[in-house]
Amino acid sequence: MSKLRLFATALGSRLTVRTVRENHGIPLLLREFPRWFSTEAEQPPQDSAVDPFLQTPGTGLVYGRLIGVTRHTLKTDIVNLLEGCKLTLDDVKVDYNRSFSPVGMMVQFPSRNAFDQAIRVIGKKGRLYKLERADRSQWDLLIPFNGKAVLLQGIPRNALPEDVERFLTGCEYDASSIDIFLRAGFRDPIRMATVKFPSQTEAMNAFIKKNRSFCLNNQILLRVLQ
Structure with missing residues:
Protein backbone atom coordinates (compact mmCIF):
# COMPACT_ATOMS: atom_id res chain seq x y z
CA MET A 1 0.00 0.00 0.00
CA SER A 2 1.42 3.39 -0.98
CA LYS A 3 2.18 6.03 1.59
CA LEU A 4 -0.50 8.26 0.07
CA ARG A 5 -3.20 5.60 0.62
CA LEU A 6 -2.06 4.97 4.21
CA PHE A 7 -2.25 8.68 4.92
CA ALA A 8 -5.79 8.91 3.50
CA THR A 9 -6.92 5.93 5.57
CA ALA A 10 -5.50 7.37 8.78
CA LEU A 11 -7.02 10.77 8.08
CA GLY A 12 -10.48 9.22 7.49
CA SER A 13 -10.32 7.32 10.78
CA ARG A 14 -9.43 10.46 12.69
CA LEU A 15 -12.30 12.39 11.09
CA THR A 16 -14.76 9.62 11.97
CA VAL A 17 -13.65 9.50 15.59
CA ARG A 18 -13.73 13.27 15.84
CA THR A 19 -17.20 13.45 14.32
CA VAL A 20 -18.54 10.83 16.75
CA ARG A 21 -16.99 12.62 19.71
CA GLU A 22 -18.42 15.96 18.61
CA ASN A 23 -21.88 14.50 18.11
CA HIS A 24 -21.79 12.91 21.54
CA GLY A 25 -20.66 16.14 22.97
CA ILE A 26 -23.49 18.22 21.51
CA PRO A 27 -25.44 19.72 24.42
CA LEU A 28 -28.93 18.32 24.95
CA LEU A 29 -30.25 21.88 24.62
CA LEU A 30 -28.98 22.09 21.01
CA ARG A 31 -30.17 18.62 20.09
CA GLU A 32 -33.68 19.52 21.27
CA PHE A 33 -33.52 22.86 19.42
CA PRO A 34 -35.51 21.78 16.28
CA ARG A 35 -38.46 20.68 18.43
CA TRP A 36 -39.00 24.25 19.63
CA PHE A 37 -39.98 25.31 16.14
CA SER A 38 -42.40 22.46 15.46
CA THR A 39 -45.73 23.70 14.09
CA GLU A 40 -47.57 20.81 15.79
CA ALA A 41 -48.72 21.46 19.36
CA GLU A 42 -47.70 18.65 21.66
CA GLN A 43 -50.61 16.92 23.33
CA PRO A 44 -50.21 15.80 26.95
CA PRO A 45 -50.62 12.06 27.43
CA GLN A 46 -54.19 11.07 28.13
CA ASP A 47 -54.76 8.73 31.02
CA SER A 48 -58.11 7.07 30.44
CA ALA A 49 -57.97 5.57 33.92
CA VAL A 50 -58.12 8.93 35.67
CA ASP A 51 -61.42 9.39 37.47
CA PRO A 52 -63.24 12.43 36.00
CA PHE A 53 -64.36 13.21 39.55
CA LEU A 54 -60.74 14.01 40.37
CA LEU A 142 -85.35 11.98 43.00
CA ILE A 143 -88.37 14.29 43.03
CA PRO A 144 -88.36 16.39 46.20
CA PHE A 145 -91.58 17.04 48.11
CA ASN A 146 -90.08 20.17 49.69
CA GLY A 147 -92.33 19.99 52.74
CA LYS A 148 -95.46 20.50 50.61
CA ALA A 149 -96.78 16.94 50.78
CA VAL A 150 -98.15 14.88 53.65
CA LEU A 151 -98.18 11.11 54.09
CA LEU A 152 -101.30 9.60 55.70
CA GLN A 153 -100.74 6.18 57.28
CA GLY A 154 -103.38 3.74 58.51
CA ILE A 155 -106.27 4.55 56.17
CA PRO A 156 -109.08 1.96 56.57
CA ARG A 157 -109.34 -0.70 53.88
CA ASN A 158 -112.92 0.34 53.08
CA ALA A 159 -112.17 4.09 52.95
CA LEU A 160 -112.92 5.94 49.72
CA PRO A 161 -111.20 9.09 48.43
CA GLU A 162 -114.25 11.00 49.68
CA ASP A 163 -113.53 9.74 53.19
CA VAL A 164 -109.98 11.05 52.97
CA GLU A 165 -111.30 14.41 51.80
CA ARG A 166 -113.66 14.54 54.78
CA PHE A 167 -110.73 13.68 57.04
CA LEU A 168 -108.87 16.72 55.66
CA THR A 169 -111.79 19.11 56.12
CA GLY A 170 -110.54 22.53 57.17
CA CYS A 171 -107.18 22.14 55.36
CA GLU A 172 -106.09 23.76 52.11
CA TYR A 173 -104.90 21.00 49.78
CA ASP A 174 -105.04 19.77 46.19
CA ALA A 175 -107.87 17.21 46.09
CA SER A 176 -106.72 15.92 42.69
CA SER A 177 -103.35 14.98 44.19
CA ILE A 178 -104.72 12.39 46.64
CA ASP A 179 -102.99 9.07 45.91
CA ILE A 180 -104.10 6.01 47.94
CA PHE A 181 -102.01 2.82 47.90
CA LEU A 182 -101.05 -0.29 49.88
CA ARG A 183 -97.61 -1.04 51.31
CA ALA A 184 -96.29 -4.03 53.22
CA GLY A 185 -96.58 -3.77 57.02
CA PHE A 186 -95.25 -5.66 60.02
CA ARG A 187 -98.28 -7.98 60.10
CA ASP A 188 -100.73 -6.83 57.46
CA PRO A 189 -100.44 -4.42 54.53
CA ILE A 190 -100.92 -0.76 55.47
CA ARG A 191 -103.06 1.57 53.43
CA MET A 192 -101.48 4.97 52.87
CA ALA A 193 -102.06 8.14 50.90
CA THR A 194 -100.03 11.15 49.84
CA VAL A 195 -101.60 14.58 49.53
CA LYS A 196 -100.05 17.75 48.12
CA PHE A 197 -100.52 21.20 49.62
CA PRO A 198 -100.01 24.66 48.11
CA SER A 199 -97.28 25.58 50.60
CA GLN A 200 -95.13 24.26 53.42
CA THR A 201 -97.23 26.25 55.87
CA GLU A 202 -100.46 24.57 54.78
CA ALA A 203 -98.83 21.13 54.94
CA MET A 204 -97.61 21.79 58.47
CA ASN A 205 -101.03 23.10 59.49
CA ALA A 206 -102.61 19.86 58.28
CA PHE A 207 -100.09 17.88 60.31
CA ILE A 208 -100.82 19.91 63.45
CA LYS A 209 -104.60 19.73 63.05
CA LYS A 210 -105.08 16.18 61.80
CA ASN A 211 -102.25 14.01 63.11
CA ARG A 212 -103.71 11.06 65.10
CA SER A 213 -107.26 12.05 64.18
CA PHE A 214 -109.69 9.39 62.96
CA CYS A 215 -110.79 8.44 59.47
CA LEU A 216 -113.82 6.17 59.94
CA ASN A 217 -112.62 3.97 62.82
CA ASN A 218 -108.86 4.21 62.21
CA GLN A 219 -106.42 6.61 63.80
CA ILE A 220 -104.34 8.23 61.08
CA LEU A 221 -100.68 9.13 61.45
CA LEU A 222 -99.44 12.06 59.40
CA ARG A 223 -95.91 12.89 58.32
CA VAL A 224 -94.69 15.85 56.29
CA LEU A 225 -92.54 14.68 53.39
CA GLN A 226 -89.38 16.56 52.51
Whole structure:
Protein backbone atom coordinates (compact mmCIF):
# COMPACT_ATOMS: atom_id res chain seq x y z
CA MET A 1 0.00 0.00 0.00
CA SER A 2 1.42 3.39 -0.98
CA LYS A 3 2.18 6.03 1.59
CA LEU A 4 -0.50 8.26 0.07
CA ARG A 5 -3.20 5.60 0.62
CA LEU A 6 -2.06 4.97 4.21
CA PHE A 7 -2.25 8.68 4.92
CA ALA A 8 -5.79 8.91 3.50
CA THR A 9 -6.92 5.93 5.57
CA ALA A 10 -5.50 7.37 8.78
CA LEU A 11 -7.02 10.77 8.08
CA GLY A 12 -10.48 9.22 7.49
CA SER A 13 -10.32 7.32 10.78
CA ARG A 14 -9.43 10.46 12.69
CA LEU A 15 -12.30 12.39 11.09
CA THR A 16 -14.76 9.62 11.97
CA VAL A 17 -13.65 9.50 15.59
CA ARG A 18 -13.73 13.27 15.84
CA THR A 19 -17.20 13.45 14.32
CA VAL A 20 -18.54 10.83 16.75
CA ARG A 21 -16.99 12.62 19.71
CA GLU A 22 -18.42 15.96 18.61
CA ASN A 23 -21.88 14.50 18.11
CA HIS A 24 -21.79 12.91 21.54
CA GLY A 25 -20.66 16.14 22.97
CA ILE A 26 -23.49 18.22 21.51
CA PRO A 27 -25.44 19.72 24.42
CA LEU A 28 -28.93 18.32 24.95
CA LEU A 29 -30.25 21.88 24.62
CA LEU A 30 -28.98 22.09 21.01
CA ARG A 31 -30.17 18.62 20.09
CA GLU A 32 -33.68 19.52 21.27
CA PHE A 33 -33.52 22.86 19.42
CA PRO A 34 -35.51 21.78 16.28
CA ARG A 35 -38.46 20.68 18.43
CA TRP A 36 -39.00 24.25 19.63
CA PHE A 37 -39.98 25.31 16.14
CA SER A 38 -42.40 22.46 15.46
CA THR A 39 -45.73 23.70 14.09
CA GLU A 40 -47.57 20.81 15.79
CA ALA A 41 -48.72 21.46 19.36
CA GLU A 42 -47.70 18.65 21.66
CA GLN A 43 -50.61 16.92 23.33
CA PRO A 44 -50.21 15.80 26.95
CA PRO A 45 -50.62 12.06 27.43
CA GLN A 46 -54.19 11.07 28.13
CA ASP A 47 -54.76 8.73 31.02
CA SER A 48 -58.11 7.07 30.44
CA ALA A 49 -57.97 5.57 33.92
CA VAL A 50 -58.12 8.93 35.67
CA ASP A 51 -61.42 9.39 37.47
CA PRO A 52 -63.24 12.43 36.00
CA PHE A 53 -64.36 13.21 39.55
CA LEU A 54 -60.74 14.01 40.37
CA GLN A 55 -59.95 16.01 37.25
CA THR A 56 -61.73 19.22 38.28
CA PRO A 57 -61.00 19.59 41.98
CA GLY A 58 -62.04 23.21 42.25
CA THR A 59 -65.02 23.70 39.95
CA GLY A 60 -68.23 22.01 38.88
CA LEU A 61 -71.09 20.44 40.80
CA VAL A 62 -70.33 17.32 42.83
CA TYR A 63 -72.93 14.90 44.19
CA GLY A 64 -72.89 12.80 47.33
CA ARG A 65 -75.18 10.32 49.05
CA LEU A 66 -75.60 10.70 52.80
CA ILE A 67 -76.34 7.47 54.68
CA GLY A 68 -77.50 7.18 58.28
CA VAL A 69 -80.55 9.48 58.23
CA THR A 70 -83.78 8.61 60.03
CA ARG A 71 -87.38 9.66 59.46
CA HIS A 72 -86.77 12.43 61.98
CA THR A 73 -83.76 13.87 60.11
CA LEU A 74 -84.65 17.13 58.41
CA LYS A 75 -82.97 18.78 55.47
CA THR A 76 -82.28 21.75 57.72
CA ASP A 77 -80.35 19.41 60.03
CA ILE A 78 -78.00 18.49 57.19
CA VAL A 79 -77.56 22.06 55.96
CA ASN A 80 -76.72 23.16 59.50
CA LEU A 81 -74.39 20.20 60.04
CA LEU A 82 -72.48 20.99 56.85
CA GLU A 83 -72.22 24.69 57.58
CA GLY A 84 -69.38 26.11 55.51
CA CYS A 85 -70.13 23.90 52.49
CA LYS A 86 -72.39 26.61 50.97
CA LEU A 87 -75.52 24.43 50.84
CA THR A 88 -79.16 25.48 50.66
CA LEU A 89 -82.29 23.40 51.21
CA ASP A 90 -82.57 23.03 47.44
CA ASP A 91 -79.21 21.22 47.47
CA VAL A 92 -80.62 18.35 49.56
CA LYS A 93 -83.12 15.69 48.47
CA VAL A 94 -84.50 12.88 50.63
CA ASP A 95 -84.43 9.39 49.13
CA TYR A 96 -87.55 7.49 50.24
CA ASN A 97 -88.26 3.81 49.72
CA ARG A 98 -91.67 2.53 48.57
CA SER A 99 -93.03 2.81 52.11
CA PHE A 100 -91.77 6.39 52.38
CA SER A 101 -89.12 5.60 54.94
CA PRO A 102 -85.97 7.64 54.24
CA VAL A 103 -83.01 5.52 53.19
CA GLY A 104 -80.61 8.38 52.57
CA MET A 105 -80.22 11.91 51.29
CA MET A 106 -78.71 13.17 48.07
CA VAL A 107 -76.59 16.30 48.42
CA GLN A 108 -75.50 18.63 45.64
CA PHE A 109 -72.22 20.41 46.37
CA PRO A 110 -71.09 23.53 44.48
CA SER A 111 -67.53 22.19 44.09
CA ARG A 112 -65.14 19.35 44.89
CA ASN A 113 -63.68 21.50 47.65
CA ALA A 114 -67.12 21.73 49.29
CA PHE A 115 -67.50 17.93 49.09
CA ASP A 116 -64.09 17.45 50.73
CA GLN A 117 -65.06 19.92 53.43
CA ALA A 118 -68.23 17.91 54.12
CA ILE A 119 -66.16 14.74 54.51
CA ARG A 120 -63.99 16.49 57.10
CA VAL A 121 -66.99 17.91 58.99
CA ILE A 122 -68.76 14.54 59.15
CA GLY A 123 -65.55 12.94 60.36
CA LYS A 124 -65.38 15.44 63.22
CA LYS A 125 -68.95 15.88 64.40
CA GLY A 126 -71.29 13.79 62.31
CA ARG A 127 -70.11 10.26 62.87
CA LEU A 128 -73.68 8.96 62.67
CA TYR A 129 -73.60 9.77 58.96
CA LYS A 130 -71.55 8.48 56.05
CA LEU A 131 -71.05 10.47 52.86
CA GLU A 132 -70.39 8.60 49.62
CA ARG A 133 -69.81 9.80 46.09
CA ALA A 134 -72.77 9.75 43.73
CA ASP A 135 -73.46 10.85 40.18
CA ARG A 136 -75.86 13.30 38.59
CA SER A 137 -78.29 10.59 37.44
CA GLN A 138 -78.99 9.56 41.05
CA TRP A 139 -79.76 13.18 41.90
CA ASP A 140 -82.05 13.67 38.89
CA LEU A 141 -84.13 10.57 39.68
CA LEU A 142 -85.35 11.98 43.00
CA ILE A 143 -88.37 14.29 43.03
CA PRO A 144 -88.36 16.39 46.20
CA PHE A 145 -91.58 17.04 48.11
CA ASN A 146 -90.08 20.17 49.69
CA GLY A 147 -92.33 19.99 52.74
CA LYS A 148 -95.46 20.50 50.61
CA ALA A 149 -96.78 16.94 50.78
CA VAL A 150 -98.15 14.88 53.65
CA LEU A 151 -98.18 11.11 54.09
CA LEU A 152 -101.30 9.60 55.70
CA GLN A 153 -100.74 6.18 57.28
CA GLY A 154 -103.38 3.74 58.51
CA ILE A 155 -106.27 4.55 56.17
CA PRO A 156 -109.08 1.96 56.57
CA ARG A 157 -109.34 -0.70 53.88
CA ASN A 158 -112.92 0.34 53.08
CA ALA A 159 -112.17 4.09 52.95
CA LEU A 160 -112.92 5.94 49.72
CA PRO A 161 -111.20 9.09 48.43
CA GLU A 162 -114.25 11.00 49.68
CA ASP A 163 -113.53 9.74 53.19
CA VAL A 164 -109.98 11.05 52.97
CA GLU A 165 -111.30 14.41 51.80
CA ARG A 166 -113.66 14.54 54.78
CA PHE A 167 -110.73 13.68 57.04
CA LEU A 168 -108.87 16.72 55.66
CA THR A 169 -111.79 19.11 56.12
CA GLY A 170 -110.54 22.53 57.17
CA CYS A 171 -107.18 22.14 55.36
CA GLU A 172 -106.09 23.76 52.11
CA TYR A 173 -104.90 21.00 49.78
CA ASP A 174 -105.04 19.77 46.19
CA ALA A 175 -107.87 17.21 46.09
CA SER A 176 -106.72 15.92 42.69
CA SER A 177 -103.35 14.98 44.19
CA ILE A 178 -104.72 12.39 46.64
CA ASP A 179 -102.99 9.07 45.91
CA ILE A 180 -104.10 6.01 47.94
CA PHE A 181 -102.01 2.82 47.90
CA LEU A 182 -101.05 -0.29 49.88
CA ARG A 183 -97.61 -1.04 51.31
CA ALA A 184 -96.29 -4.03 53.22
CA GLY A 185 -96.58 -3.77 57.02
CA PHE A 186 -95.25 -5.66 60.02
CA ARG A 187 -98.28 -7.98 60.10
CA ASP A 188 -100.73 -6.83 57.46
CA PRO A 189 -100.44 -4.42 54.53
CA ILE A 190 -100.92 -0.76 55.47
CA ARG A 191 -103.06 1.57 53.43
CA MET A 192 -101.48 4.97 52.87
CA ALA A 193 -102.06 8.14 50.90
CA THR A 194 -100.03 11.15 49.84
CA VAL A 195 -101.60 14.58 49.53
CA LYS A 196 -100.05 17.75 48.12
CA PHE A 197 -100.52 21.20 49.62
CA PRO A 198 -100.01 24.66 48.11
CA SER A 199 -97.28 25.58 50.60
CA GLN A 200 -95.13 24.26 53.42
CA THR A 201 -97.23 26.25 55.87
CA GLU A 202 -100.46 24.57 54.78
CA ALA A 203 -98.83 21.13 54.94
CA MET A 204 -97.61 21.79 58.47
CA ASN A 205 -101.03 23.10 59.49
CA ALA A 206 -102.61 19.86 58.28
CA PHE A 207 -100.09 17.88 60.31
CA ILE A 208 -100.82 19.91 63.45
CA LYS A 209 -104.60 19.73 63.05
CA LYS A 210 -105.08 16.18 61.80
CA ASN A 211 -102.25 14.01 63.11
CA ARG A 212 -103.71 11.06 65.10
CA SER A 213 -107.26 12.05 64.18
CA PHE A 214 -109.69 9.39 62.96
CA CYS A 215 -110.79 8.44 59.47
CA LEU A 216 -113.82 6.17 59.94
CA ASN A 217 -112.62 3.97 62.82
CA ASN A 218 -108.86 4.21 62.21
CA GLN A 219 -106.42 6.61 63.80
CA ILE A 220 -104.34 8.23 61.08
CA LEU A 221 -100.68 9.13 61.45
CA LEU A 222 -99.44 12.06 59.40
CA ARG A 223 -95.91 12.89 58.32
CA VAL A 224 -94.69 15.85 56.29
CA LEU A 225 -92.54 14.68 53.39
CA GLN A 226 -89.38 16.56 52.51
